Each structure stands twice: as structure tokens, then as C-alpha cells.
Amino acid sequence: MSAVSIMRTEEFRSGAAGALHVSTYECSNAIQRADLLFVHGAWSSSWYWESFFLPWFAERGFRARAVSLRGHGESKGRIRWSSIQDYVDDVSVAAQGLTRPVIIGHSMGGFVAQKYAARHGARALALLASVPPSGAWHALRRVIAERPLAFLRTVATLDLYGAVADHATARGLLFSRDESRTDKDHLLQRLKSESFRAFLDMLLLPMRGKRSPNLVPVAVLGAEFDQLISIANNEETASFYGVESRVLPLASHMFMVDDRWSDAATLIEHWLSVQVLNEGAKLPVPATPSAPDVQSAGADHINSLTLPTADEAVDPPRKAKMIGGMQHHPLILSSLLTHAEEGHHHTPIWSREAPARVAELGVIVRQAWGDTARRARCIASVLKAFGVDEGDRIGSIAWNTHRHLELYYGVTGIGAVLHTINPRLSLDHLRFMIHQAEDEVLFYDGTFAGLVDTLRPLCPKVRHWIQLSRAPVGLEWRDQAYDELISGAAPLSSWPQLDENSAAALCYTSGTTGYPKGVLYSHRALVLESMTAIGPDALGLTRSDTVAPVVPMFHVNAWSIPFAAAIAGASLALPGSNLGGEALHDLFEKTGTTLSAGVPTIWQSLLAYLDGTDGTFSTMRRTIIGGSAVTQPMVRAFRERHRVEVIHGWGMTETSPLGTISSLTAAEAATLSPEEAAARLRCQGRAPFGVRLKLVNPEGHVLPHDGKSAGHLMISGHWVVDSYFRGDKITTTDGWFDTGDIATLGSDAVMVITDRDKDLIKSGGEWISSIQLEAIALQHPGVVEAAAIAVPHPRWGERPLVVCVSSGSGAITTAEIRRLFEEKLPSWQVPDVVMSAQLPVGATGKVVKMQLRQAYSEHYKTA
Known part of the structure; x- marks a missing residue:
């Protein structure tokens, strides 16, 4: 059942708000066990799925895909005006090409997964650190009584996705993680009844009234509201859907980035194998604690997680990733x-x-x-x-x-x-x-x-x-x-x-x-x-x-x-x-x-x-x-x-x-x-x-760093562009950006630019487009050909010069052509103009600008 190798593909799919970034890990097996679609939580992106879960499941025979919802990661669109329904639409776009996928959602992604399943159907749902619909009542009651600010933070977070109308409350609470502060207690009064109902409806309506053994199977691992959810809630969820639902209380809501992610992945695979795919595989089953309250039983329950023996496991367990014990502060x-x-x-x-x-x-x-x-x-x-x-x-x-x-x-x-x-x-x-x-x-x-x-x-x-x-x-x-x-x-x-x-x-x-x-x-x-x-x-x-x-x-x-x-x-x-x-x-x-x-x-x-x-x-x-x-x-x-x-x-x-x-x-x-x-x-x-350079020839082959071989200069690094604003991805599949320069690299790593791949002109530190200059020159009825080149200048480094060929149908002066540039361009972009009987043309019919540069290299020295 184990896959020998995996292949990762990335793409941008066109969604309602813009391009959505989708990552897929394909297993090498001819027959795949199932399609999995992962949906991340608020203020995050698909990166943690790509780092941990996707390759893990692909190696076990699944096709695993993750999407960055609009406004998250590399996907386009604005978070500010997005609703849960908008994100459901994003999941629909990402699900194209998958066969009845199992939807796995974390935090807010769990809510999105429930909405998606109610509208489009799904083979199964796995909710990671997300309150299950029928368990919400118990969780809400306990959280409101015991930790009201934790409850308010959750409501505030959900507000950004269209669930709660009280924006002032949300803005005041979203970035606070200090529950010891009392200066926000007055905000409890601002939770109006309509906002509260909207919040509950989002949790409860997707599956309400659909009790049937044929409904979508659901597994619950962890819970929202800082894990203040009891085992009884999950038992009720199991009864609600007619399936066995297990909970793994976790020490951290963002468990994907610590060493508990493999526990969660192991449990999900067991649940998929036994209850969704009916494979009957012998995979680890966590013991259910007897205590009904997760606060008193949570530690014992975590410790009771039994990993498979060599005889029981389909695949040997992977060693959990060890995370360093250092503080993390964002680089802002x-x-x-x-x-x-x-x-x-x-x-x-x-x-x-x-x-x-x-x-x-x-x-x-x-x-x-x-x-x-x-x-x-x-x-x-x-x-x-x-x-x-x-x-x-x-x-x-x-x-x-x-x-x-x-x-x-x-x-x-x-x-x-x-x-x-x-x-x-x-x-x-x-x-x-x-x-x-x-x-x-x-x-x-x-x-x-x-x-x-x-x-x-x-x-x-x-x-x-x-x-x-x-x-x-x-x-x-x-x-x-x-x-x-x-x-x-x-x-x-x-x-x-x-x-x-x-x-x-x-x-x-x-x-x-x-x-x-x-x-x-x-x-x-x-x-x-x-x-x-x-x-x-x-x-x-x-x-x-x-x-x-x-x-x-x-x-x-x-x-x-x-x-x-x-x-x-x-x-x-x-x-x-x-x-x-x-x-x-x-x-x-x-x-x-x-x-x-x-x-x-x-x-x-x-x-x-x-x-x-x-x-x-x-x-x-x-x-x-x-x-x-x-x-x-x-x-x-x-x-x-x-x-x-x-x-x-x-x-x-x-x-x-x-x-x-x-x-x-x-x-x-x-x-x-x-x-x-x-x-x-x-x-x-x-x-x-932080920066790497390489040279490639026109066929894309890497050139040696010998100080002689000139090629297209490619750059990659922590601060190198990947895609233009509201544009397409412009780097290669392995993350290299083409600078447009021709250069050499020496054995001592010294880079020398020898030419430009494109005929751009840089004057006084500012770029000027040769194509634009040529287009303007050709607007004159007496000009039939034009070529713009960069010519050395003693003050500006280089200046543009446009070489024009007359149609011969009448007298034409360079002053007339220059006036066209003065009308259409800033003064610093206006070039000198010279007339020529013809332009040098190569074997392919293109103008050989190198010859023009050589012929007019002294133009500004004698002007």
C-alpha cells in the first residue's frame, strides 16, 4: 500500500476573487486509496499542510491536495470582504479533478469544510481543532462561563469571515492574546443577539436535520475554544452522524507546527482506513479516557495514544519532527x-x-x-x-x-x-x-x-x-x-x-x-x-x-x-x-x-x-x-x-x-x-x-563559473520576486528569476554583466523602453524603420538614440521626429534622432543593434 515516491505539483487556478494557489502531492501507486483536500485556518495558508501532512499521506497511497484560500499565502483576493461562502467557492475550485474528496479542515477551515459538504457533498470530513456542529452547545456553554475572553476572541476571528456583524468588537479583540486583562470585559455587552445567532447558525446549520446512517462521516481531533470541549461532546457528535468519532486533545491549537502533527495524521489514517474506506487495516487506535472532562483527562488521554507495532502497522511510524525550544518573533x-x-x-x-x-x-x-x-x-x-x-x-x-x-x-x-x-x-x-x-x-x-x-x-x-x-x-x-x-x-x-x-x-x-x-x-x-x-x-x-x-x-x-x-x-x-x-x-x-x-x-x-x-x-x-x-x-x-x-x-x-x-x-x-x-x-x-546566482544558455543548461562563459543571469533568494503584483508567477519551477542580463561568473564567484538580453536603455539610473521609442518614431508618416539603442554618454552613463529610415517620399527632418517624442514623453526620456539609409539586418530579418551601437558609440561625445 505504501507509495515508492511522490510528485508535487503546484498551480494557480482561476477563482472568483483571483488566482488560487493549489499544491498537490501525487502517490506513485496505480490505484490511489482516496483523494484528500486540506483547508487551512484563519490567517494561515497551505504551507503547513505542504510541510507535514501532504507528503505523509502521499507516501501512504493518497492523492493529497491543499489550497490557499483567497487572500492567504500566494492566492489573490481580499480577506477583508470575504465570507465563509466565498471560501466554500474557493474549495470548490480546488476540488476540481478530485473524486469525492475527503475534506480535512483546521480551525476556520473546519467550518468551511462543513459548509462545503452541505452544499457539494464529500466522502468524509475531518475537523482538526474545530468545534463539531452538535458539540458546539456544550463547548459554548462552558467557554462563556469559564473563559469569556477566549470565547470573544473566537467570535472576533470569525467576524472577519462574515459570521458576526459587530466589527468594532472584532477589531478590538483580534490581536489580543492576554486573557488576564480586564479592560475588554465591557465588550461582552456588545455581543448582540443577532450576532450570537449568526455565529451559532454558522456552526449548526450546515448539517442540521440530516440525521441518517448515510450521512457524511466525521472525525474530530482537538477542538476550538482552547480545547475546552469534553469527550461527551464528541460522543454526541458520533451519535449525530452515526459514526465513531474520536478526539485527540492537543496542547496547542496550532498543532501542525509541533511534534504532535504525526499523531493527528496517524489517527486520521486509521479513521479513513477503518471507517471510510473499509480496509480493515490494523492501525493504532487511541484509548478513550473514562473521565468526561478533557481538562482532567486530557494528559492521560494523550499519553494513551498507542503507536502500532511492527506487525500491526501498514507502514512503520515516522519519527516525529523535533522542534527547537526557542522563542519565535515575526520579522516585521x-x-x-x-x-x-x-x-x-x-x-x-x-x-x-x-x-x-x-x-x-x-x-x-x-x-x-x-x-x-x-x-x-x-x-x-x-x-x-x-x-x-x-x-x-x-x-x-x-x-x-x-x-x-x-x-x-x-x-x-x-x-x-x-x-x-x-x-x-x-x-x-x-x-x-x-x-x-x-x-x-x-x-x-x-x-x-x-x-x-x-x-x-x-x-x-x-x-x-x-x-x-x-x-x-x-x-x-x-x-x-x-x-x-x-x-x-x-x-x-x-x-x-x-x-x-x-x-x-x-x-x-x-x-x-x-x-x-x-x-x-x-x-x-x-x-x-x-x-x-x-x-x-x-x-x-x-x-x-x-x-x-x-x-x-x-x-x-x-x-x-x-x-x-x-x-x-x-x-x-x-x-x-x-x-x-x-x-x-x-x-x-x-x-x-x-x-x-x-x-x-x-x-x-x-x-x-x-x-x-x-x-x-x-x-x-x-x-x-x-x-x-x-x-x-x-x-x-x-x-x-x-x-x-x-x-x-x-x-x-x-x-x-x-x-x-x-x-x-x-x-x-x-x-x-x-x-x-x-x-x-x-x-x-x-x-x-541569502542570494544565489547561476548562468544558463538559451536551452536552459547551466554554464560553468569560469569567468568566460556568458549566459542568462538567473537569481534566487529570500528577497527575490516570485510573481508580479496581480500578475503571473515569473520564476521557474525551481525558483529562479531571469534578470534579463547576460553575465559571466568567475571561479571566485565574482559576477560581471556583459550585455542585456533586452534592449532597454538605462539613463541616469532610470529605464527607458526601446520598443516604446521605436513605436513613437514610426508614428511619423515619413519613417518606415526605426531602431532605438543605448549610446554611452559622459554624464548620464548612456542616453537613447533613435536611428530612423525615411520612406523617401518627401523631405523629413530629425527635428520633426524629435517633436513627437517631446509631445509624448517626459523630457528625460526624449532621445536624439539620426537618419540612416538603412538598418543592418541579420539572417533572421531582425535588426542587428550591436552594429548600430558600434557605429554610433561616439555620438554623444561629438554632439
Whole structure:
């Protein structure tokens, strides 16, 4: 009967609320014993079924499947407005292809299983830590009398799934696990009769009035209400259904994640074999305790569980998994702020305000991590008062300021998602992103007031527009002011405990064809990436540093520096809107900046300012350069002229962004010549722990790491994207993401990007689509062919150049074509245009852009 091997399949099935993630373990037997469908509980997902139960049952001849209900795990849809019936529909979708499955439900999943069976039928039901219908009366009576807050917590949990109408009660109790508190006793009065009836109906109606020996068999293992359910209740359940029903009281409601899961699985298999499948197999049968009360008999009953002997067992028992005895705390962003507040309360946060008038330099203001934490809790309270809930998206169009930093923590701290918006994108793309993200509140800096006025009528679903600053002066402001809102708000008393896998931030790429794609970061991914980023082989960030993130906070969370600084307890120097060389140097000197980070375009301007004023840095010792390839002259200027060490980073929006870091080892720093060191630092570098790289050829075969074999660069890791926001899964079946770059990997693990798989253009750290440029050029009636390429530029790294072929039917000028781009694109995306008699074409009929790049490589040097 035992299967030799199992095969796991994963898929997304289209449900009413979106794609549902389904996992199936197939046994290798030609004849399967039965189909099993597992349904998880509230705030969870199918991961614990996949980790324990599914492979266990597949090895014993069952086809075992689990679904993540809408809004859970990788499945789509919103929990907030879902009802039990919605989840029944999800189970129906997951059950497709199964033959009269046995439904196994944990906690809330048990209620869903009962509803499903009443509507669709099922071969059998197993309820794990879920109150059985007929046993509910006894359990409710005892719980209400003995532990009212435990009862209220359960009702509150069920409320989120449409069972109870009293939302205020639910919100007040859901996250509390401290039953010793008495300040919630008054909430007992808020359980109105209609809510109580709705709760009981959900438990009792699915099977009411269907007493018959032919009804669905039910097994009960454990119980809801903290296991306050007696053996008598289960005996009544057995009588109600005409079957033998056994109970296994468990020490933990979430027993799947401790060593008791194998006991539960063994009991379920025995019940299936003897009472559902009529196999008559000799499997372990737990002895029934004589005492009627589980509180007095529970321990003896657990100890009486008899495992099979070698002669009795169909399969030898698997050794229970041993779990370590350590505390578990979720990796969430609010814990970083709490650490900074408690351990580095007075460490300063510097921020340059927007100038009152154009061409002025705004003042630098100072607060501390303690102030930032308090103000973040204030804006969190404001958002809660607006009705913002977990998972809701909050937009920001803002520079690097202390207010934006407070949003980083205030929004994510309550479980909402901060959507940082790149204001440099086209109006059409901005409208698309805000609409797809369904931003409910949008914060903006005063310098973007004109853009916001244009966006406002295009984004009617945004309920609140809030100004972060009121500069420049003289404008008539009509939106609520951020400082006024938080000055009148009481700080949130404490941060809620969130699921570390829940979404925290949303950033859109601008580096793909068509509309931007959203990358939805989890708390866990951002915390792990930030913890890695502060390491000595990465940023080397310590509490004695002052770090100035010049990379915008709307670019991949400012490379996670606001989070990394909180972990290290470092000071932050936030440059605001003025990123010119003079303003940055002034900020660095006044705040004692020791480390900064930005794209090459920014450093080109800063170095030019220092050259023109014969200046240098008094405190800055390291700079991180990323976004595009760094030049050797820039590396040497920092290292030799200003004694600033260069750290070259590579990453993407899809990698959160840390992919690789290039910095000199102690041996390299001591032995390499300036030219050799600059060349070494231009490499993209090594991947830190948490990230893996590999190269594949077009056929998907892995290439050697010999420093010569160039292939498609693939990346996998704890903070690497798996699927785009509201899009399809984009990684391979074994979890690798195609970066779109061509690279080599050396035997020393150093990665070097040699080319791009797609013809995207990166100018000043921003992506520009070549396909979009070509499409616009072809809108001119006199253009028959167009090819957009990236050409080296002394300031911007590279700039777009469009090579056009005329139809020959009339005179055409490059100025005419350029006007088309100026009408349709932001100014920084507008390319130069040249005319050509023809474009080079390869054997397949495609334009050979490599030849164009070579032919026009000097274009911007002579322009």
C-alpha cells in the first residue's frame, strides 16, 4: 500500500476573487486509496499542510491536495470582504479533478469544510481543532462561563469571515492574546443577539436535520475554544452522524507546527482506513479516557495514544519532527523601529526641508529616532481613523525627508502597504499604477502639487490626498497637511503583531515594455535583506555612521537604507528635493555624513562641483554606487582624490534590491594598483548569503563559473520576486528569476554583466523602453524603420538614440521626429534622432543593434 515516491505539483487556478494557489502531492501507486483536500485556518495558508501532512499521506497511497484560500499565502483576493461562502467557492475550485474528496479542515477551515459538504457533498470530513456542529452547545456553554475572553476572541476571528456583524468588537479583540486583562470585559455587552445567532447558525446549520446512517462521516481531533470541549461532546457528535468519532486533545491549537502533527495524521489514517474506506487495516487506535472532562483527562488521554507495532502497522511510524525550544518573533518592519527607538533614541535624523522659493536651499532640520517612532505611531493612528486596514495600499509621491521616513514605518506598521511612486514616469503610467494598486490615501510633497492636480481627476478612487510639506510658499493649498494631522493625533499605543509574510511595500518597475509591473515586498524579505545589507562585506553600517541615501525613496525603498539604518542604529541624512552637487556637499558636511548611496549621474554632478570649487569631504569615507555601471574615472576620483572608498552594488526592483556587492578585500586593497582596483570595482561583485546566482544558455543548461562563459543571469533568494503584483508567477519551477542580463561568473564567484538580453536603455539610473521609442518614431508618416539603442554618454552613463529610415517620399527632418517624442514623453526620456539609409539586418530579418551601437558609440561625445 505504501507509495515508492511522490510528485508535487503546484498551480494557480482561476477563482472568483483571483488566482488560487493549489499544491498537490501525487502517490506513485496505480490505484490511489482516496483523494484528500486540506483547508487551512484563519490567517494561515497551505504551507503547513505542504510541510507535514501532504507528503505523509502521499507516501501512504493518497492523492493529497491543499489550497490557499483567497487572500492567504500566494492566492489573490481580499480577506477583508470575504465570507465563509466565498471560501466554500474557493474549495470548490480546488476540488476540481478530485473524486469525492475527503475534506480535512483546521480551525476556520473546519467550518468551511462543513459548509462545503452541505452544499457539494464529500466522502468524509475531518475537523482538526474545530468545534463539531452538535458539540458546539456544550463547548459554548462552558467557554462563556469559564473563559469569556477566549470565547470573544473566537467570535472576533470569525467576524472577519462574515459570521458576526459587530466589527468594532472584532477589531478590538483580534490581536489580543492576554486573557488576564480586564479592560475588554465591557465588550461582552456588545455581543448582540443577532450576532450570537449568526455565529451559532454558522456552526449548526450546515448539517442540521440530516440525521441518517448515510450521512457524511466525521472525525474530530482537538477542538476550538482552547480545547475546552469534553469527550461527551464528541460522543454526541458520533451519535449525530452515526459514526465513531474520536478526539485527540492537543496542547496547542496550532498543532501542525509541533511534534504532535504525526499523531493527528496517524489517527486520521486509521479513521479513513477503518471507517471510510473499509480496509480493515490494523492501525493504532487511541484509548478513550473514562473521565468526561478533557481538562482532567486530557494528559492521560494523550499519553494513551498507542503507536502500532511492527506487525500491526501498514507502514512503520515516522519519527516525529523535533522542534527547537526557542522563542519565535515575526520579522516585521515595526520591530526595526522599536529597536531604534529603544536602543538609539537620541541618534539624530537629519532632513532638508523643501525651499520656500525656487533656487533657494532649504533648511536642515533635526529630530531623533525617538521622535521618528512617535510621529510614525501618530500617522498610523490617523490612517486607522481613516479606516485603513491590513493590506490596503497607501501611495506616496515624495522625496527623501523625515516625513517620508515616518510613512515607511507608520504605514507598514499597521499592516498596510506603502506604494512609493516614481514621479518621473509618464502621466499615463502614473495613472495606471495608482489605479492598479488601488491606493486609498496618497501623500505628496509640495513640489509635486502641479503633478497631483493633474493626477487627481484621473484617480477618483483615492479617498484622501495629504500634503507632506507646504513649500513653495505662495500656493493655495486645499489638501490636508501632514504635520497638522499628526499634531492632533494620539500615538498608536503599540504596533500590532503581523504575519511576517504579509505585504509591506509596493514598487513598480519602469524597466519593462508596456506598463510598469509591481513588485510586492513582504516584511520578512525586507528585514532579511536589510540585515544582510549592514554586514561588513556590504554597507558595513554601524551606529557610529551617518548615512545619506541620495537614491530616491521611491526607488526600491531607497535600497532599504532607511531599514538598515534602524537595525544598525545609524544616523540618517535625508537630502530632500535638491540633489545638486552644492546642496549634497553642504548636507554631507553639516551632518557629518560618513556613507552615501546613489546612481552615477548624481556622483558626476557632485564630483564636478568639488572640482570647480577645489573642495573635498571632511567626514565621508564610503559611497555606494548602483543603478548603472560605474566608470573607472569615477572610481579613481573618489578613491584617489577624495579618499572615499567605492562600493559598487548591483540589483533590481525585483531583488529588493541587493543582488551583489563589489568591494575590495583587504588583500586586494593592499596589492592592486589604482588602475587594477578601479577595474575590479567596476565588476558587479559577489552575492551575499541569502542570494544565489547561476548562468544558463538559451536551452536552459547551466554554464560553468569560469569567468568566460556568458549566459542568462538567473537569481534566487529570500528577497527575490516570485510573481508580479496581480500578475503571473515569473520564476521557474525551481525558483529562479531571469534578470534579463547576460553575465559571466568567475571561479571566485565574482559576477560581471556583459550585455542585456533586452534592449532597454538605462539613463541616469532610470529605464527607458526601446520598443516604446521605436513605436513613437514610426508614428511619423515619413519613417518606415526605426531602431532605438543605448549610446554611452559622459554624464548620464548612456542616453537613447533613435536611428530612423525615411520612406523617401518627401523631405523629413530629425527635428520633426524629435517633436513627437517631446509631445509624448517626459523630457528625460526624449532621445536624439539620426537618419540612416538603412538598418543592418541579420539572417533572421531582425535588426542587428550591436552594429548600430558600434557605429554610433561616439555620438554623444561629438554632439
